Amino acid sequence: MTPLILRDAILNGFKAAFPKVDVGTHAGPFHFETLQRYGARAPAMRVVLTGLDKPSLYNSGQWVVPCHFAVVIITKDVPGLDRDAAVTALATSSSLLVGTNRWGLAGVATPENLDARNEYDETFDKAGLSIWQVAFEQAILMGEDIEAAIGQLSALWVNGEAFVNGVNPLPGDPAMSGGGA
Numbered sequence: 001m002t003p004l005i006l007r008d009a010i011l012n013g014f015k016a017a018f019p020k021v022d023v024g025t026h027a028g029p030f031h032f033e034t035l036q037r038y039g040a041r042a043p044a045m046r047v048v049l050t051g052l053d054k055p056s057l058y059n060s061g062q063w064v065v066p067c068h069f070a071v072v073i074i075t076k077d078v079p080g081l082d083r084d085a086a087v088t089a090l091a092t093s094s095s096l097l098v099g100t101n102r103w104g105l106a107g108v109a110t111p112e113n114l115d116a117r118n119e120y121d122e123t124f125d126k127a128g129l130s131i132w133q134v135a136f137e138q139a140i141l142m143g144e145d146i147e148a149a150i151g152q153l154s155a156l157w158v159n160g161e162a163f164v165n166g167v168n169p170l171p172g173d174p175a176m177s178g179g180g181a
Helices: 002-015 032-039 083-098 120-126 148-152
Strands: 022-025 044-052 065-074 112-118 128-143
Touching: 002 022, 002 065, 002 083, 002 128, 022 120, 032 044, 032 065, 032 120, 044 120, 083 112, 083 120, 112 148, 120 128
Parallel strands: 022 044
Antiparallel strands: 044 065, 065 128, 112 128
16 A cells, blocks of 8 residues: 555545546645636545655554545635635535545545634635635555665656666556567
């Protein structure tokens, strides 16, 4: 299990639960221009891996990595529905979805520290947007020794080279196997 596998499972869970909402991921901090761009497609949700806590050993002997996530929800006024009502409904529904969801994955703990917040800002208001953030922590099991845990994360490649020395390319990935057409 890796943090990005969990993020993608969360993304797929949100896509399934909210088929009429533009659901995607976001890689970093939000800036006004970015929120405006997402707001043009509102209602929109962005699933974000916001950080990791210190790994620790679980009582099973496996390494545990607490992952922090946020789902940022953006709405705008539409005929018959006020943007504040829409964002509040989506934030409440999102909180219920996250609740105890393990996203169909083994090695994932129940979400903790769920916190849904109104991110009101006068700039967003003037742009016709309402924004809430549903944040939570979810821990993943990474293996019984540090080498196994690092091995799971070593699928990261930089300029065609393994990020961690001594790790072989992912099987079946022609872009990383050194071969080419």
